[in-house]
Amino acid sequence: MDKKIVFITGVSRGIGLEIAKCFSSDDYFVIGTSRSNFNLNEELGSEKCLHLPLDVTDRDQAASCMEKLKDKNLTPNVLINNAGITKDQLFLRMKNEDWDEVIESNLTSVFNMSKLFIKSMVKNRSGKIINISSVAGLMGNPGQVNYSASKAGLGGFTRALAKEVAPRNITVNCIAPGFIETDMTDHFKEEELENILNQIPANKMGSPKHIADLALFLASAKGDYITGQTISVDGGLYMS
Numbered sequence: 001m002d003k004k005i006v007f008i009t010g011v012s013r014g015i016g017l018e019i020a021k022c023f024s025s026d027d028y029f030v031i032g033t034s035r036s037n038f039n040l041n042e043e044l045g046s047e048k049c050l051h052l053p054l055d056v057t058d059r060d061q062a063a064s065c066m067e068k069l070k071d072k073n074l075t076p077n078v079l080i081n082n083a084g085i086t087k088d089q090l091f092l093r094m095k096n097e098d099w100d101e102v103i104e105s106n107l108t109s110v111f112n113m114s115k116l117f118i119k120s121m122v123k124n125r126s127g128k129i130i131n132i133s134s135v136a137g138l139m140g141n142p143g144q145v146n147y148s149a150s151k152a153g154l155g156g157f158t159r160a161l162a163k164e165v166a167p168r169n170i171t172v173n174c175i176a177p178g179f180i181e182t183d184m185t186d187h188f189k190e191e192e193l194e195n196i197l198n199q200i201p202a203n204k205m206g207s208p209k210h211i212a213d214l215a216l217f218l219a220s221a222k223g224d225y226i227t228g229q230t231i232s233v234d235g236g237l238y239m240s
Contacts, residue, residue: 004028006219007069007076009056009113010083012038014182015132018208019080020044022216031069031076033083050074056083056109066116075120078219081110082132084150088143099146106150110157118165127170128219131158132211133230135178135238151176155230162228171227173218178234180206202235 006023010016011032020030024044032040033054040051052068055061069075084106087098110131121127136144137151155174162172179196188196197203210233217223232238 003077005031005074005076006078006080007031007033007113007117008080008082009033009054009109011040011051012036015177015180015208015211016080016082017043018212019082019215020049022209022212023078023219024049026216028078029074031074033065056113057104059112062112062116076117077121077124077126078128078130079113079117080130080132080215080219081113083109084132086144086147088147090143091145094146102146103150103153106147107153107157110154114161118161118170121170122165122168125169127165127168128223129158129161129170129172130215130218131172131174132215133158133174133176135176135232135234138176138230138232138240139238158230159228166227169224171218171223173223173226173228174230175211175214175218176230176232176234176238177211178206178232178237180208180211180233182208200235200237204235206233206235 004027006028008016008020011020012034020032021044024030024046030044030049031052033052035055037053038051040049041047052065054065085102087102089098114129131154133154134151136148137155140148158172158174165172214231214233218226
């Protein structure tokens with residue numbers, strides 16, 4: 001890989017930000033997106049990065065983003081689809097828009113961004129796509145029919161695309177985090193947290209760095225023969 005350029009969606013917090021820090025420390029040029037203005041240079045303590053305000057569900061914005069990167073000669077060879085949302089509700093009470101927004105943000109956005117960069121990867125006969133999924137897509141969670149469905153769809157997307165592009169030396173993989181200490185999990189009450197920990201054989205929550213380290217491994221030459229996989233990072237919560 002001549003240039004080490006990674007494109008990370010949902011970079012402003014939690015797992016996305018930790019992935020950015022991990023790749024930056026490995027001398028990657030980091031391109032990160034979020035819907036809000038965000039000082040990525042300050043967070044990474046580096047000038048080898050670029051933040052792009054971007055709604056990954058908006059294809060016009062995505063196309064405009066691609067043109068900006070071409071102009072700067074910053075076409076990425078590693079894409080990490082991390083952006084996602086939750087809108088949890090029991091299915092009987094789930095609103096249509098709760099379904100639509102989660103599917104758009106968590107699944108359709110991955111189509112949008114992968115479609116954006118796959119042509120350059122095929123042309124260069126090199127590339128890595130890493131999708132951040134969830135164990136919810138493997139085991140299901142009550143109150144998360146929309147979220148679980150979006151993440152399960154991500155697994156199918158990953159396997160199918162991996163088979164298509166493997167002959168071009170491109171790998172496509174999924175990382176499925178379990179309960180990770182981020183702002184998406186810090187709202188648990190003490191009783192809820194105790195119940196969660198009782199389900200995890202390791203009896204503890206993971207950290208964003210566990211996800212970032214695996215992403216970096218898959219993006220490196222060490223991960224060249226791994227493709228089409230969904231790898232759980234969950235302390236043993238889900239075992240297939």
